[in-house]
Amino acid sequence: MKAVIFDFDGTVADTLPLCIASFRKAIEPLAGRSLTDGEIIATFGPSEEGTINALIPYFYEEGLNSYLRHYEELHSMCAEPFDGMRELLDFLKEQGIIVALVTGKGEQSCRLSLAFYGMENLFDWIETGSPHGQRKTEGIREVLGRFGLKASETVYVGDAVSDIHSSRAAGVPILSAAWGSYTDIDELSQHEPDEILRTVEELRAYLVGRLNP
The missing domain is CATH 1.10.150 (DNA polymerase; domain 1)
Incomplete structure (x- = not known):
């Protein structure tokens, strides 16, 4: 990975x-x-x-x-990111993993949140949304192309059913994040993501097990 x-x-x-x-x-x-x-x-x-x-x-x-x-x-x-998220991002960066953000948020609100959390420099690349419709598949493909990555070397982490479909369309494994207040685990399960992870700690353990030696 x-x-x-x-x-x-x-x-x-x-x-x-x-x-x-x-x-x-x-x-x-x-x-x-x-x-x-x-x-x-x-x-x-x-x-x-x-x-x-x-x-x-x-x-x-x-x-x-x-x-x-x-x-x-x-x-x-929403004063802080999810518990353990900042530490996970720092850890991945320390391991030499490329960390990108592909969000449906508009550029302005994305910038506001990253500044609020002091996360402006944690992501190697950021793709924001479009007012005209879902563009996460295109955003994921942009990250792959920009860093010369194979889809199999990458994972996408998202909480929505639409994230499952967008990631699959780009050929990238999808890890469903099931720790948010609006998460419906049963609905996510019906769309068969590669994994459903219920806490940030579970995500960290999953990723650690797949780091390149």
Whole structure:
């Protein structure tokens, strides 16, 4: 194993509640109605810009600016990444493993979170999302090409069913992260990832067992 590619929301940090709270504060006043978690989550796949465009297309710029402002202001509700994640990333870097981030987050919110956690320099490469739709397969392929990696030398770690399909489409083994607050282990199991790992510690043990000698 030469590289580990991570998703962010629900994998590196439990930021999905933060995202939903920020969307609600930004969108509800402009939409003039309340939104359920389900309505917001149903738009996920594209970046946050895509969610804003789907729910309040006529207030796109105002909605996006409001979202980013609330996202930054509320970030303390998700004050730290998942326990053990920072240490795992540091460990992988020390072992000479390429550590990349391929996330559906938009560039601006991704930058805000990495700065908040002091993680700006932990990833060797970062691919962010698109407002036009899911692009994780393309992001994974970009990482492979940029570092001259074979798919078999790489793993992707993500918490969503869509991560399973995106990783498989790129030919990369998928490790399902089942430690986030929105994780549905039964649903993940139905899509048969290569492994389901319930804690960051389980992920670390799995990766340590596959480090190149």
